[in-house]
Structure formats: C-alpha cells, structure tokens
Amino acid sequence: MSDFEYQAALDRAHAHSLEWIGSLGTRAITARVGMAEIETHLGTLPDGPTEAAVVIDELARAIEPGLAAHGSGRFFGFVIGGAHPVAIAADWLVSSWDQNAGMLSPTPGVSATERVAGRWLLDLLGLPGDASVAFVTGATTANLTGIMVGRSALLRRAGWDEDRGLADGPRIRVLAGAEVHTSALQAVRYAGLPRPELVAVDDQGRMLPAALEAALEAAPGQPTIVLLQAGNIHSGDSDPFDALIPAAHRHGAWVHVDGAFGLWGAASPALRHLTRGVELADSWATDAHKTLNVPHDSGVVIVRDRAAHRAAMSMHAPYLAHFDDGGGNPYEYVPEMSRRARGVPVWATLLALGRSGVADLVDRLSLRARQLAEGIAAIPGARILNEVVFTQVAIAFEHDERTRAVTDAILADGEVWMSGSEWHGRAVLRLSVSNWQTSERDVHRGIEAVRRANAVVD
The missing domain is CATH 3.40.640.10 (Type I PLP-dependent aspartate aminotransferase-like (Major domain))
Incomplete structure (x- = not known):
C-alpha cells in the first residue's frame, strides 16, 4: 500500500468519525436498522482488491444505520462511558x-x-x-x-x-x-x-x-x-x-x-x-x-x-x-x-484532565445521576429504589408490568437509552450516568422521555 493509499483511507476515516461524533447530540440513541439488513449491505467477498478509501466509505455507509449512540450524553444504559476526545x-x-x-x-x-x-x-x-x-x-x-x-x-x-x-x-x-x-x-x-x-x-x-x-x-x-x-x-x-x-x-x-x-x-x-x-x-x-x-x-x-x-x-x-x-x-x-x-x-486522558479534572468528572457524573433521580421521582407512579450515592439509579412503577412497559416505550421512543433489570424481586428501570458529555439538557431530555413513556402506557 502506498503512502497515498494510507492518506486517502485515514482521511476518509477521519471525515466519517467527525460526522458520527457530530451527530451524537441530535440523533436517535437506538439503531435504525437490524443485523439482517446490514449483512445484506456488506455484500459478498469480492474476487479482487478494493481501494482502501472505498472500503472505508463502504464500511461507514453500511454500518452507520446499525449503530447505537453509546457516546451520546443521553445514553444511560448498562455502564458504558463515552470516549473523551483526547482518548480517541x-x-x-x-x-x-x-x-x-x-x-x-x-x-x-x-x-x-x-x-x-x-x-x-x-x-x-x-x-x-x-x-x-x-x-x-x-x-x-x-x-x-x-x-x-x-x-x-x-x-x-x-x-x-x-x-x-x-x-x-x-x-x-x-x-x-x-x-x-x-x-x-x-x-x-x-x-x-x-x-x-x-x-x-x-x-x-x-x-x-x-x-x-x-x-x-x-x-x-x-x-x-x-x-x-x-x-x-x-x-x-x-x-x-x-x-x-x-x-x-x-x-x-x-x-x-x-x-x-x-x-x-x-x-x-x-x-x-x-x-x-x-x-x-x-x-x-x-x-x-x-x-x-x-x-x-x-x-x-x-x-x-x-x-x-x-x-x-x-x-x-x-x-x-x-x-x-x-x-x-x-x-x-x-x-x-x-x-x-x-x-x-x-x-x-489523565494528562488532559489532571487530578482535579478526574475528580470533577466523577463528581459531575454523580450529580447528573441525582438530578435524573430527582426529576423522575416527580413523575406520577415512579419510585426511586436506591440511595443515589454515585452514578446508578433504579426506578420502579406501581407494578412490574408497568415498569417493563415504560422501559419498552423509552427504547421505542429513541430519545434516550435506559435499560430494564430486576432488583429485590421486582422489575426496575435502571440507568447509569457514565458519559463525560451528559449535560443538564441531557438530564432534562431523559426525564421528559420517562414522562412520555409513562403517559404512553396509561
């Protein structure tokens, strides 16, 4: 591979990366298509070679619709952080x-x-x-x-x-x-x-x-x-x-x-x-x-x-x-x-943040979790089950069926990602604040997503 081919492939990867990162604030959290459609788009193994830049373009075009916005400040599922720019x-x-x-x-x-x-x-x-x-x-x-x-x-x-x-x-x-x-x-x-x-x-x-x-x-x-x-x-x-x-x-x-x-x-x-x-x-x-x-x-x-x-x-x-x-x-x-x-x-990442920056990051994640908990607690029927001391929040509604229905409605809505679980013998809506980008606006959008989902299942 020539230097030009390296340059072309990396330039295309750079462009696609910036396009993806730039979309995280507005795009739906959930993937738009499923695996079957993506496998079809990825095609069959060719008989001959393909130019590196073309491969990168094809990869981004085929896969992007099937990506979940894990790096968004509105992703509260599992415990998945969003990569810091210097870390990327x-x-x-x-x-x-x-x-x-x-x-x-x-x-x-x-x-x-x-x-x-x-x-x-x-x-x-x-x-x-x-x-x-x-x-x-x-x-x-x-x-x-x-x-x-x-x-x-x-x-x-x-x-x-x-x-x-x-x-x-x-x-x-x-x-x-x-x-x-x-x-x-x-x-x-x-x-x-x-x-x-x-x-x-x-x-x-x-x-x-x-x-x-x-x-x-x-x-x-x-x-x-x-x-x-x-x-x-x-x-x-x-x-x-x-x-x-x-x-x-x-x-x-x-x-x-x-x-x-x-x-x-x-x-x-x-x-x-x-x-x-x-x-x-x-x-x-x-x-x-x-x-x-x-x-x-x-x-x-x-x-x-x-x-x-x-x-x-x-x-x-x-x-x-x-x-x-x-x-x-x-x-x-x-x-x-x-x-x-x-x-x-x-x-x-440690050099970029320094000791105080790491502490601020951890404190801010914890603060956003408390803000989410306080806002969701004000929604009729919602109950916070844990002492929100760090970055996790466990929520339940009046009965398990409703909690699961609210969880499904949140995921269908696509504004945020909050996943279901079971804790203390009951269904819960569980969220984790793990992304450095999660802002007060993201918190508000998360609270409103739960409010909408709760209204949908009425």
Missing part, C-alpha cells in the same frame, strides 16, 4: 504505531507510557504505590487476573505446586456478596474455582460484616478468596471495606475488589468515603472505559504483591529471556502475550 485521538495513534505492548525491549515508548499511567492510577485511586498495574481487555479479564493471582497465592501458602493442576489440590473457597456482579462470577468460573458462596447484603447491596465473619468462621483454615464490590450495578454503592477486609485478612483470605466503575469514586474528595478502606485489599479490578471515558479495551488489574502477580501469570521461553529489565515484561502480568498499548489512551 491517542487510540488512533496506538493503532497507527501498531506496537505489541507485551514486551518491554522492542517497545520502550509505549511501555514507559503505560508504566507512568499505572503510577498515576495508583496515586489517583489511593492504592499502594508499589502495587503492580497491568492493562487488560476489560473488567471481566481484570477480575479474572486478580482472582487467578489470589488462587495461586493461596495454593502456594498451602504447599501445592500449581503445575500439578487444581483437581487434587486444596479446595479454594470463594465468598461473595449476594449481589455480586455476573462478570466476577464468570471470572471465578474461568479460574476453575467453585461458584461463590453468597454472603448476605443490606438493602443497597452492601455486604454485611457480621455475615462475612460468620461465613469465614464456618470453615476455619480453608483457603478462601473474598470478592468485594466497589459500585453495585443497581445502587451504585460499595461494600464497607474498612470493616470487611480486616476481618477477611484475620482469617487468611485473599481479598479481591471488583471496582469496574465504583473504584473511581476514590479519585473524588467528595465521594472518597464510598470506598473507605478499599486500599487494604490484595487485588483490584476496574475499567477505564466506564468512568474515565477511555475507549473500550481498557481494563486495569492492580495487585498489592507484585511478585505474587508475576508468579501467577508469567510464562517463559528462551527467545524471550533477554527482553526483561528485572521487573518483568507486561505479558507476565496478564493472560495474553500480544496486545495493543491500552495504557496509552489512559495516560493521555
């Missing part, structure tokens, strides 16, 4: 540079950037400064890595060689709150461990210290991983780490915190109380996409014991031996050898 631009550079960030020696530029990003994250989140930081695909893989490190450390303490496998080794017990997120459950399964025993929680999904103590005392001396949570998917609240973690450590347990979005509360002086004591854990997982607003593929795993982290995840081969500066290569801390430089957009 840095991500473009990462793709252009095309570095394999798994090894230090061949890629000192991106490796150094990721190390600095890791140190900045530890500082912002108030975690131990000598902890190891590794960049993975998302929160699920971050949870998996932290749990695997815990598994490895517990087996070593018990005198078991992991090379012998898990089948005949000491049984590792896993304890988790009754409202543990499904990604943590999946990570436990991937790690070959038994399904967690569920520990009682309060009405906001926070694990009860007395219940954890009782569960730990029920099997004294058994190797145990305790899964805690920063950011309940429905309430947004976090476990009382300052009470739970010391209790778990008294019983010799490894404590892993799933902080996919809620761990970022530690970056805000106004919200730091939500994560009080989280720094006492052994490992942490988060997702820079969800709250920091870096593009997808931005999971982060942090482990207090760097040596335990490397011992659990490293792999070795003669041809890799000379690519180590003494602290281990990035691939020795994650489940993969080859990967893009995920930490570069994280560094760029």
Whole structure:
C-alpha cells in the first residue's frame, strides 16, 4: 500500500468519525436498522482488491444505520462511558504505531507510557504505590487476573505446586456478596474455582460484616478468596471495606475488589468515603472505559504483591529471556502475550484532565445521576429504589408490568437509552450516568422521555 493509499483511507476515516461524533447530540440513541439488513449491505467477498478509501466509505455507509449512540450524553444504559476526545485521538495513534505492548525491549515508548499511567492510577485511586498495574481487555479479564493471582497465592501458602493442576489440590473457597456482579462470577468460573458462596447484603447491596465473619468462621483454615464490590450495578454503592477486609485478612483470605466503575469514586474528595478502606485489599479490578471515558479495551488489574502477580501469570521461553529489565515484561502480568498499548489512551486522558479534572468528572457524573433521580421521582407512579450515592439509579412503577412497559416505550421512543433489570424481586428501570458529555439538557431530555413513556402506557 502506498503512502497515498494510507492518506486517502485515514482521511476518509477521519471525515466519517467527525460526522458520527457530530451527530451524537441530535440523533436517535437506538439503531435504525437490524443485523439482517446490514449483512445484506456488506455484500459478498469480492474476487479482487478494493481501494482502501472505498472500503472505508463502504464500511461507514453500511454500518452507520446499525449503530447505537453509546457516546451520546443521553445514553444511560448498562455502564458504558463515552470516549473523551483526547482518548480517541491517542487510540488512533496506538493503532497507527501498531506496537505489541507485551514486551518491554522492542517497545520502550509505549511501555514507559503505560508504566507512568499505572503510577498515576495508583496515586489517583489511593492504592499502594508499589502495587503492580497491568492493562487488560476489560473488567471481566481484570477480575479474572486478580482472582487467578489470589488462587495461586493461596495454593502456594498451602504447599501445592500449581503445575500439578487444581483437581487434587486444596479446595479454594470463594465468598461473595449476594449481589455480586455476573462478570466476577464468570471470572471465578474461568479460574476453575467453585461458584461463590453468597454472603448476605443490606438493602443497597452492601455486604454485611457480621455475615462475612460468620461465613469465614464456618470453615476455619480453608483457603478462601473474598470478592468485594466497589459500585453495585443497581445502587451504585460499595461494600464497607474498612470493616470487611480486616476481618477477611484475620482469617487468611485473599481479598479481591471488583471496582469496574465504583473504584473511581476514590479519585473524588467528595465521594472518597464510598470506598473507605478499599486500599487494604490484595487485588483490584476496574475499567477505564466506564468512568474515565477511555475507549473500550481498557481494563486495569492492580495487585498489592507484585511478585505474587508475576508468579501467577508469567510464562517463559528462551527467545524471550533477554527482553526483561528485572521487573518483568507486561505479558507476565496478564493472560495474553500480544496486545495493543491500552495504557496509552489512559495516560493521555489523565494528562488532559489532571487530578482535579478526574475528580470533577466523577463528581459531575454523580450529580447528573441525582438530578435524573430527582426529576423522575416527580413523575406520577415512579419510585426511586436506591440511595443515589454515585452514578446508578433504579426506578420502579406501581407494578412490574408497568415498569417493563415504560422501559419498552423509552427504547421505542429513541430519545434516550435506559435499560430494564430486576432488583429485590421486582422489575426496575435502571440507568447509569457514565458519559463525560451528559449535560443538564441531557438530564432534562431523559426525564421528559420517562414522562412520555409513562403517559404512553396509561
């Protein structure tokens, strides 16, 4: 491919990107067409080559009608952030540079950037400064890595060689709150461990210290991983780490915190109380996409014991031996050898925002959630079920059928995206404020969308 072809393809991608981003404030949130129509437009494999610029134009033309406006300030579904401009631009550079960030020696530029990003994250989140930081695909893989490190450390303490496998080794017990997120459950399964025993929680999904103590005392001396949570998917609240973690450590347990979005509360002086004591854990997982607003593929795993982290995840081969500066290569801390430089957009976003900017971002997301909750609470029949302390709001109407009907009407309307769920045995309309662009106008449009939907189902 000639330089001209690179230029033409990138120019077209740039133009389509700006057109898409420029439409986010006004376009419908939901996709206009379904998969079948898009597959038809994408056609069949041609016999010969196609010019790069033509390919990009065709890609944008065929796919754009099937895109949901995840980057809009009116997207309140799941916990999906909207990418910050500097993060998108840095991500473009990462793709252009095309570095394999798994090894230090061949890629000192991106490796150094990721190390600095890791140190900045530890500082912002108030975690131990000598902890190891590794960049993975998302929160699920971050949870998996932290749990695997815990598994490895517990087996070593018990005198078991992991090379012998898990089948005949000491049984590792896993304890988790009754409202543990499904990604943590999946990570436990991937790690070959038994399904967690569920520990009682309060009405906001926070694990009860007395219940954890009782569960730990029920099997004294058994190797145990305790899964805690920063950011309940429905309430947004976090476990009382300052009470739970010391209790778990008294019983010799490894404590892993799933902080996919809620761990970022530690970056805000106004919200730091939500994560009080989280720094006492052994490992942490988060997702820079969800709250920091870096593009997808931005999971982060942090482990207090760097040596335990490397011992659990490293792999070795003669041809890799000379690519180590003494602290281990990035691939020795994650489940993969080859990967893009995920930490570069994280560094760029942190530099752009600074310490105060990150705090302002987190505070603003929380403020918008409270504003949405207050406005929706004034709609006849709507009830806010959670204490809105962070970025999540759970809403119910008079009965489950109406709640589901309102949810369906909101999605059909297309003005905003709010998704359904179930919490405390009832249907809920759940929304998450995760986008840096969400404004007071977006809040107003969201409230009015719920009001319209409620009127439609009358």
